Every structure is written in structure tokens, then in C-alpha cells.
Amino acid sequence: MKRAHSSLLFKSFITLLLVFAVFTAKAQTTVVRGTVTDAKTHQPMPYVTVTFANSTIGGGTNMQGKYSISTTGNYTKIQVTFVGFKTATRTIEAGKENEVNIALVEDNHSLGEVTVRAGKKKKYTNKDNPAVELIRKVIAHKKENQLENYNFAEYKQYERMSFSLSNLSEKFKNKRIFKNYQFLFKEQDSTLIGGKTLLPLYQEEKLSDNYFRKSPYAKKQIISANKQVKYDESFVDNQGLTTYFNRMYQDINIYDNNVSLLSNQLLSPIADHSPDFYKFFITDTLKDQQPNLIELSFTPRNTNGMLFEGRIYITMDGNYAVQAADLTVNKNINLNFVRQMQAKLAFEKNADGKYHLSQSDLKIDFGINKNKGGGVYGERLVTINNFVVNSPRTDATYKGPEQVVVANAGDKDDQYWLMSRPDTLDASSAAIYKNIDSLQTIPSFKKTMDIATLVLAGYKNYGTFEVGPANTFYSFNPVEGLRLRLGGRSTPQLSKRYYFETYGAYGTKDKEWKYFLSSTYSLNNKSIYSFPQNYIRASFQHDTKVPGQELQFVQESNFLLSFKRGANDIWLYNDIFRFDYVHEFENHLSYTIGFKKWNQNAAGALKFEQLLPNGTLNDVGTIHTTELSASIRWAPHEKFYQGKLYRTPIPDRYPIFTLSYAQGIKGLAGGDYNYQNLTAGISKRFYLSQFGFTDVSTEGGYLFGQVPFPLLDIHHANQTYAFQLYSYNLMNFQEFVSDHYASITIDHNFNGFLFNRVPLLKRLKLREIIDFKALWGGVRDENNPLNNANLLRFPSGANGGTYALGSTPYIEGSVAVGNIFKLLRIDLVKRFTYLDNPGVSKYGVRAFVKFDF
Known part of the structure; x- marks a missing residue:
């Protein structure tokens, strides 16, 4: 017991x-x-x-x-x-x-206390280098550490993008315009990117749900909330700002061989062949971390190359994954206007032991002067959470366009954002939405924006209508003499459904009035310039034109294009009535259906002449054509520089396919000819990492039926002094025509790969470019006036006239120096074939203005 x-x-x-x-x-x-x-x-x-x-x-x-x-x-x-x-x-x-x-606190004396008395510096080598051996293990494990390693993945993402005027002086800050608006400025430590004083101008925030599926491949983003600084649509296209900034600040995937940055591609420090371009050093071992990390520092072998420098932290748990990265660029890099760049990446461990990106913070400070003066500071912060792998959703989740914005995404209130952001905004960032609204009430600010719109876009806005473009108000040519023009277009303020465009022009030499009228109706209640387009348009034009002249993104009556080499006296008077239906889909497939009634009259030295059996010449007068047409275009993943009333495609690595068919119908609305014209084309940009990029464009066409020479394919010639990428810069206007042809254009930009190795050139940040164009074609006997007296004769003139291509292709090429003053490209062009044609130039110098980073 x-x-x-x-x-x-x-x-x-x-x-x-x-x-x-x-x-x-x-x-x-x-x-x-x-x-x-x-x-x-x-x-x-x-x-x-x-x-x-x-x-x-x-x-x-x-x-x-x-x-x-x-x-x-x-x-x-x-x-x-x-x-x-x-x-x-x-x-x-x-x-x-x-x-x-x-x-x-920085340990400023830690290095100063060390005295190095070593002899000859040891040469860096990849052989037997533990840092290089480590980076090769990281490269070998890249595939298993990427998102594409999973069959399914999903996560929530918060994104914030902001832009400010940076490094502002006290004199700027104290200007009279800002006397009562000092609250607009943001003060920070002067050592930070952007300098001491910032003037925030733009901010956008997004919350989204993201879904990935390996097979069949699908990646989709559903934006559930979106908040953006809004400017007056009379001056700024807010959607266009978003597109442009997103293009500049793309996602940074360090596991890709090349990282897109400011329309360039920089080689990743963990690219497959990175040891050939980078030097690697083990600079620290972090054993107190779980998992243990190795700090690996790296620097470019060539500081002028498109390369990063910085540090990456590698996990020592068998994954050899990147746990964090701190990326920047050398000050000598051939990037325009970039003063400083810093990208910080952080990765978190998944339940399966692998790592995913959890945060990306990209900061860039731009300036015309790299050492002083005001500039522009931009930051894009991305935070990822709720990362789930291999949990499939229904097929409907992955279908449709890559990005979808829910209907009420822009209607979230301040309380919603306060609860939904993963971090807290500083006072200046939180106030920017209201501050910009206040800024736009300042009369002097409105006046400045009005002047800027006129200078940059060429239009003077009057609310519902804007007048322009200003560079077409005055021009001259041999047929019209002095040409005066005035026109404009309606804006979305008038209507989001109806759009009108018009101009009137008068030539002091030919004493003729020219005019244009168009009316467009949007079928989806969106701007007809916004993606996806869906509209019908009717237009009539009575004006002059140079046969075969095709211009890229400029008006034909642009004042600068008045200056041309050689004889420029072959012209047309055109009367063109068009009716077009355009429909784009979210997957970037589009089609166009059109009706065109076209009357052509010869002008200047051009004559429409037919050789009669008795040997005399008969002036035909007007050529009447009626045409039905259809075209298909597919541009997967295409993005645009979007303006209020324009849009320009952004070159990217995805191909663009086009297919067009036109049917001429005799007897319909006065048409005189039956024919069929089929044209197809493919264009694509190829990124070649450190060797730059190549733009390749191919096109082919075949015309069925018998037609006079104005209806043949008149190949795109260029007699201006401006270099045109998709025209033949040493071909004379209407020099060659074909009823079947194939062409290729190759334009390769080395991005300074060669010049950066020349001491006298690398400081100038010049970029070397080569261009090659070839055209094969011909005219069948049924369309050749030498074999058929019923056809109009090929014209002759001071430039030698018009010819059919023979068995030899037309070839020209150029070598160019680009990035002169960060804006100018100058080509030395050489013509290689058909050098005996009268009036041709064997060599030429052409200029091309292009703003690029």
C-alpha cells in the first residue's frame, strides 16, 4: 500500500x-x-x-x-x-x-586598413575556378527551378509602377508655377537613385490572379483591381502611357538566357554561356541562413556590353537555386539615357522545396546628361504571394486572351486598396492621385501641355476636334509647286462611336484643290485606334501620289519629304472611294474586308499611252478600277505604342503573318479590268543576345489577269534622303514593276557589339548596323507592252523609265552607324544590280531618326 x-x-x-x-x-x-x-x-x-x-x-x-x-x-x-x-x-x-x-552603418574603414603588397596580379580564368563551377551547377539546375517545371501554377500578384521628374534643383522647385504647390514634391536622401528632390508624375497599381498551364501551354492574368493617375485625355492617352511603361519595365526572369530591359536584351548572369561573358567571384558564405547561401558576385568581361553586374545568392540545399539577386549595370553600358539601374529579386521556397519569385523591384533613373541635371526616375515593384503548384483549374480558366481586366477593376475605393496592398505606401506615393488632379487645375500647366502636344504630336487640340498634323501644312513638289494644306480629326470627346477626318490642300502650280473626307463608326464603343479594333469606315480622297512610294508612319505631304534626289516628275491624280470593315480579336487575329473604286490620271511627266496599229500614240486618259478585297493578319502577343489617336506596333520576337487577296471586277461601278492579286508576308525580330537583334521581313505576290502597268505591283522605291526600312533606297520611283515577285529585307543591329571593343568608339556609344534587301520578280508576256500592243506603254522619263525585273534580282545593302547623338542613324547604301539603268545612283547616304534606349 x-x-x-x-x-x-x-x-x-x-x-x-x-x-x-x-x-x-x-x-x-x-x-x-x-x-x-x-x-x-x-x-x-x-x-x-x-x-x-x-x-x-x-x-x-x-x-x-x-x-x-x-x-x-x-x-x-x-x-x-x-x-x-x-x-x-x-x-x-x-x-x-x-x-x-x-x-x-557602413564600414568605411574596413578596406582602408588593408595594405596589399602582392606582386603580379593573378589573371582571371574560368579553369579551376570554384565560382565558375558553382555557376555551372546553377545553370544545370535552371530548368527545375523555373515556373515551366510545374504542370500547373497559380499566384496572386501586386504591381506598382511610378515615374517622377528626378534630380531637380532648388531653382526648378521654386519656380512660380509651383509657388502654391510645394506639396507635389518628394524629398529623399540625396544618395538614392533619383537624387534629393523628385516630382511624382505617374503611378499605377494592379492586383491580379495569374494562372499557368504547361500543356497545352497557357498563361493568363486576370486583373481584378487597377488604379492609375489620370491625365486630361485632351493631352495624354492614359492607356498609351500604361502600354509604353510596361514595355520599358518588363518582368525580369533571371532564369531566361536574355532579360528584356528598355527594348534591349541583356544577357542573364545565369545564361547557358554566361561564364564566357562574365567574371564570377565567391564573396561571402552565409551559414547563418536557412538554407545556407553563397554570395556570388559577377562583373562583365566587357563593361560596354549589354550585361549586368552585381550579386546573386545561391542556395546550398541541393537546388542550386537563386534565392536573391541584386542587379545593376556598368556606367559604360551602351544604354541610352540610363544614369543608374538597380533590380532586386527575392525568391521564396515552395512546399516542394523549389523556389519561386516573390518580389521584383526595378528602379531606373534616366537623363540626357549622365552626371547632372534633371531627369526621369521610374520604379516597378512586383510582389507575388499565395503561390500554389500542380492544382489544375477548369479549361475555361486558361482560355481566352492572355490578359483580362474585370469590368469593375477601376472602381475600387481607397479602403479596398488600403486593405489589399501587401505594403504601405509612403505619404508622397499615397497622395499622388489627388496631387496630379490638383496639378491639372493650374492654368500654366494646361498651357504647357497644350504646347507639348502640338510640338510632339503635331496637333492643336480644340476639345472635340484637333487640327494637324503641323508638318503637312506646307510642302512642295514639281507637280503642285507650293502645296498648302490644312486638316484635322475629331477626338473621343466628340464621340466614342463616330470619328471624322478631313483635310484640304491647294497647289500653286497646278491650281488644283485636293481634299479628303472620312467617317468611321466604332462597333465596340472603343476608340478606333485602340485594341481590339472593330469598325467600319467610308472615305473619299482626291489627291496626288507618287506611284510606288510607300511611307512608314509619316504623311506623304510631310515638309521634310519635299526634298528628293533625281527627277521626281512622275505623279498621279487619284480619286479613291473606299469602304472598309476591320475586326480584330483578342488573340491578335484580325481581318479586313474592303471595297475600292479607284480612278487614276497621269500627272507631271507620266503619260498613259497606247501604241495603235498605225504607229501613232493614243492618250488613254483615266484608268478605272473597281476592287473587292480581303486580308487576314495574325500578330501573336503584339503590343503597341498607343496614343490618343494613333498606335504603332512594337517590334518583338513574335512573328507577324499577313495574307491579302484583291479581286478586280470589270463592269462593276465602271471598272475596266478583271484581275486577282494575292500577297503574303512574314516579319519577325530575332534576338541574338550579345550580338544584337535582326529584323527579317519577307513578302511575295502574284497577279492573275491582264492589266496595264499602273495596276501591276510597283515596287516600293525611295528617292528621299531619309532611310526607309521597307523601301528600296536606291531604286527610282516606278523603276520596276512585276506581276509576280518575292522579296526579303534583313536589318541587323549589333547594339555596339563591335564598336564597344574599339577604344575611340566605345565612349561615343555608337551602334553598328547592316542592312540587306533583295527583290526577285518579273512580268509575264501577257502583261508586257513589248509583247502586247493593247497594253499601255511603260513610261520613260528623266530617270530612265519603267522596267520589268529579269532573271537577276534587284539587290542593295547598307552599312550604318546608329545612335549618333542617341537619335540618328546614317546609312551608306550601295546598289549592286541593274547599275546600267539610266538615272540610277550606285551609292547614297541616308539618315533615319529613331528614339531608342
């Missing part, structure tokens, strides 16, 4: 001890959390190691500089360490929750 009682007491004692231990353990758990910042810049510091002093217990800070560590041990101090900064130690209370924020 006594033994049983003793046993019961023992068990009770053990139970009490266990309960006491549990409560004691709970009471003695020490938790420390807080934020680590840079004492100089006040910016949060990621990847900093925080441990309990004299232990290996701890962790690291995230991208926002936040940390949280805990222990049941009796520790009263924490230690904070980071390479290049003084170690910080802070006292804490054991057994309690502690909030400790730490500002680390």
Missing part, C-alpha cells in the same frame, strides 16, 4: 514537472522582430543576417528588410551582420516579445 502510494506520488510529481516545463518553456520563449535599414539612405535592407549573440540561431531579412527570430534559450542580445557594414548588437529581454529596429 505504501509502495503504491509512493508510485502515485512519483507519477504526480513527474506530471507536475512536465506541466511546469511546458509553462516555463512558453514563458521563456524569446521573440524578436523588426526592420533593418541603411542608416545613410533609410532604405530597408534585404538578406541581412540576424542572430542571437553567440549562437547560430537566427534568420535573414526579407525584401522589405523585416525579420523575425525566436528561441527558448536564455539570450539577452541579438547580432546583426552584413558585408560592408558594421556589426550591430542590441540588448533584448529574454522570455518576451521584442521589437527592435536597427539602422546599419
Whole structure:
């Protein structure tokens, strides 16, 4: 009985001890959390190691500089360490929750105390280099660490993009225009990107759900909320701003061989052949992190190349994954206007032990002068959470366009954004939406925007109608003499359904009035210039034209195009009535159906003459044509530089396919000819990493039926002094015609790959370009007036006249120097074939103005 009682007491004692231990353990758990910042810049510091002093217990800070560590041990101090900064130690209370924020101070003397007396510097080599061996392991494991490794993946994403005028002087800040608007400015530490004073101009935020499926491949983003600074649509196209900025600040995928940045491609430090272009160094081992990390620093072998420099942190848990990256570019890199660039990437561990991108923060400061003066600062922050893998959704989730904006995405209130953002906006960023509204009420700001619209876009806005383009108001040519023109177009302020465009012109030499009228009706209640287009248009034009002249993105009566080489006296008077239906789909497939009634009259030295059986020449007069047409265009993943009343495709790596068919019908609305014209084309940009990029365009056509020469394919010639990518720059107007042809254009930009290796050239940031064009074609006997007297004779003139291509193709090529003054490309063009044709130029110098980064 006594033994049983003793046993019961023992068990009770053990139970009490266990309960006491549990409560004691709970009471003695020490938790420390807080934020680590840079004492100089006040910016949060990621990847900093925080441990309990004299232990290996701890962790690291995230991208926002936040940390949280805990222990049941009796520790009263924490230690904070980071390479290049003084170690910080802070006292804490054991057994309690502690909030400790730490500002680390740079260790400016750590390197100054070291004296190196070594002899000859050891040459860098990849052989037997542990850093290179490590990066090769990272490369070998790339596939399994990418999103495409999963069959399915989904995540939520928050994105914030902002732009500001940067590095502003006190003189600018104190201008009279800002006297009562000092609240617009943002002050920050002068050492940060952008300088001390910023003037925020634009901000956009997005929340989205993202879905990925490997097979069949699908990637979809559903934007559930969108908030954007809104400018007056009279001056700025807000949707166009978004498209343009997204093109500049694309997603950074360090696992891709090439990373798109500002319309360029930079070689990733973990690209397949990165050891051939980068030097790698192991600069730290972070054993206090879980998993253990190796800090790998890298720098370009050629500091002028399209390459990054910085640090990546590699996990040592067998994944050889990138856990974090800090990327920047050398100041010598051949990127226009870029003063500073910094990209920070952070990755989180999935449930399966692999890593996914959790945050990306890209900052770029632009300026005409790289060392001083005002500029533009832009930042794009992307945060990813709720990452789920291999959890398939229904097929409907993945179908449809890649990006969908829900109907009420722009209607979310401030409270919604306050609860939904993964971080808190600083005061300046939070106030930008209201501040810009206030800025637009300043009369002087409105006046400045009005002038800027006229100078940059060429139009003067009057609300529902705008007048322009200004560069067509005055021009001249041999047929019309001095040409005066005035026109304009309606704006969406008048109607989102109806659009009108018109102009009138008068030639002082031919004493003729020219005019144009068009009316367009939008079928989807969107601007007819916005994607996807869906409209019908009717137009009539009575005007002059140079046969075979095709211009890219400029008006034919542009003043600068008045200056031409050689004889320029072969012209047409055209009367063209058109009716077109255009329909684009979300997958970037589009089709056009058209009706065209076209009357052509010869002008200048051009004559429509027919050789009669008695040997005399008969002036035919007017050529009447009636044509039905249909075309299909597919441009997968195409994006545009979107303006209020225009849009320009952005070249990308995806091909563009076109197929067109035209049917001439004799007897319909006065048409005189039956014929069929079939044309097909493919164009694509090829990115070649460090070797630049190549734009390739091919086209072919075949005309069935017998027609006079004005209805043959008149190949695109160029007699201006401006270089045109898709015209033949040493071919004379109407020099060659064909009823069947094939062509190819190759334009390769080396992006400074060669010039960057020449000491005298690399400082100028010039870029070398080569261009090649070839055209094969001919005219069948049934369409050749030399074999058929019923046809109009090929014209002759000061330039030698019109010819059919023979068995030899027309070939021309050029070598060019681009990026002169960051805007100008100058080509030295050489013509290789048909050099004996009268009036041709064997060589020529052409200029091309292009704004690029």
C-alpha cells in the first residue's frame, strides 16, 4: 500500500514537472522582430543576417528588410551582420516579445586598413575556378527551378509602377508655377537613385490572379483591381502611357538566357554561356541562413556590353537555386539615357522545396546628361504571394486572351486598396492621385501641355476636334509647286462611336484643290485606334501620289519629304472611294474586308499611252478600277505604342503573318479590268543576345489577269534622303514593276557589339548596323507592252523609265552607324544590280531618326 502510494506520488510529481516545463518553456520563449535599414539612405535592407549573440540561431531579412527570430534559450542580445557594414548588437529581454529596429552603418574603414603588397596580379580564368563551377551547377539546375517545371501554377500578384521628374534643383522647385504647390514634391536622401528632390508624375497599381498551364501551354492574368493617375485625355492617352511603361519595365526572369530591359536584351548572369561573358567571384558564405547561401558576385568581361553586374545568392540545399539577386549595370553600358539601374529579386521556397519569385523591384533613373541635371526616375515593384503548384483549374480558366481586366477593376475605393496592398505606401506615393488632379487645375500647366502636344504630336487640340498634323501644312513638289494644306480629326470627346477626318490642300502650280473626307463608326464603343479594333469606315480622297512610294508612319505631304534626289516628275491624280470593315480579336487575329473604286490620271511627266496599229500614240486618259478585297493578319502577343489617336506596333520576337487577296471586277461601278492579286508576308525580330537583334521581313505576290502597268505591283522605291526600312533606297520611283515577285529585307543591329571593343568608339556609344534587301520578280508576256500592243506603254522619263525585273534580282545593302547623338542613324547604301539603268545612283547616304534606349 505504501509502495503504491509512493508510485502515485512519483507519477504526480513527474506530471507536475512536465506541466511546469511546458509553462516555463512558453514563458521563456524569446521573440524578436523588426526592420533593418541603411542608416545613410533609410532604405530597408534585404538578406541581412540576424542572430542571437553567440549562437547560430537566427534568420535573414526579407525584401522589405523585416525579420523575425525566436528561441527558448536564455539570450539577452541579438547580432546583426552584413558585408560592408558594421556589426550591430542590441540588448533584448529574454522570455518576451521584442521589437527592435536597427539602422546599419557602413564600414568605411574596413578596406582602408588593408595594405596589399602582392606582386603580379593573378589573371582571371574560368579553369579551376570554384565560382565558375558553382555557376555551372546553377545553370544545370535552371530548368527545375523555373515556373515551366510545374504542370500547373497559380499566384496572386501586386504591381506598382511610378515615374517622377528626378534630380531637380532648388531653382526648378521654386519656380512660380509651383509657388502654391510645394506639396507635389518628394524629398529623399540625396544618395538614392533619383537624387534629393523628385516630382511624382505617374503611378499605377494592379492586383491580379495569374494562372499557368504547361500543356497545352497557357498563361493568363486576370486583373481584378487597377488604379492609375489620370491625365486630361485632351493631352495624354492614359492607356498609351500604361502600354509604353510596361514595355520599358518588363518582368525580369533571371532564369531566361536574355532579360528584356528598355527594348534591349541583356544577357542573364545565369545564361547557358554566361561564364564566357562574365567574371564570377565567391564573396561571402552565409551559414547563418536557412538554407545556407553563397554570395556570388559577377562583373562583365566587357563593361560596354549589354550585361549586368552585381550579386546573386545561391542556395546550398541541393537546388542550386537563386534565392536573391541584386542587379545593376556598368556606367559604360551602351544604354541610352540610363544614369543608374538597380533590380532586386527575392525568391521564396515552395512546399516542394523549389523556389519561386516573390518580389521584383526595378528602379531606373534616366537623363540626357549622365552626371547632372534633371531627369526621369521610374520604379516597378512586383510582389507575388499565395503561390500554389500542380492544382489544375477548369479549361475555361486558361482560355481566352492572355490578359483580362474585370469590368469593375477601376472602381475600387481607397479602403479596398488600403486593405489589399501587401505594403504601405509612403505619404508622397499615397497622395499622388489627388496631387496630379490638383496639378491639372493650374492654368500654366494646361498651357504647357497644350504646347507639348502640338510640338510632339503635331496637333492643336480644340476639345472635340484637333487640327494637324503641323508638318503637312506646307510642302512642295514639281507637280503642285507650293502645296498648302490644312486638316484635322475629331477626338473621343466628340464621340466614342463616330470619328471624322478631313483635310484640304491647294497647289500653286497646278491650281488644283485636293481634299479628303472620312467617317468611321466604332462597333465596340472603343476608340478606333485602340485594341481590339472593330469598325467600319467610308472615305473619299482626291489627291496626288507618287506611284510606288510607300511611307512608314509619316504623311506623304510631310515638309521634310519635299526634298528628293533625281527627277521626281512622275505623279498621279487619284480619286479613291473606299469602304472598309476591320475586326480584330483578342488573340491578335484580325481581318479586313474592303471595297475600292479607284480612278487614276497621269500627272507631271507620266503619260498613259497606247501604241495603235498605225504607229501613232493614243492618250488613254483615266484608268478605272473597281476592287473587292480581303486580308487576314495574325500578330501573336503584339503590343503597341498607343496614343490618343494613333498606335504603332512594337517590334518583338513574335512573328507577324499577313495574307491579302484583291479581286478586280470589270463592269462593276465602271471598272475596266478583271484581275486577282494575292500577297503574303512574314516579319519577325530575332534576338541574338550579345550580338544584337535582326529584323527579317519577307513578302511575295502574284497577279492573275491582264492589266496595264499602273495596276501591276510597283515596287516600293525611295528617292528621299531619309532611310526607309521597307523601301528600296536606291531604286527610282516606278523603276520596276512585276506581276509576280518575292522579296526579303534583313536589318541587323549589333547594339555596339563591335564598336564597344574599339577604344575611340566605345565612349561615343555608337551602334553598328547592316542592312540587306533583295527583290526577285518579273512580268509575264501577257502583261508586257513589248509583247502586247493593247497594253499601255511603260513610261520613260528623266530617270530612265519603267522596267520589268529579269532573271537577276534587284539587290542593295547598307552599312550604318546608329545612335549618333542617341537619335540618328546614317546609312551608306550601295546598289549592286541593274547599275546600267539610266538615272540610277550606285551609292547614297541616308539618315533615319529613331528614339531608342
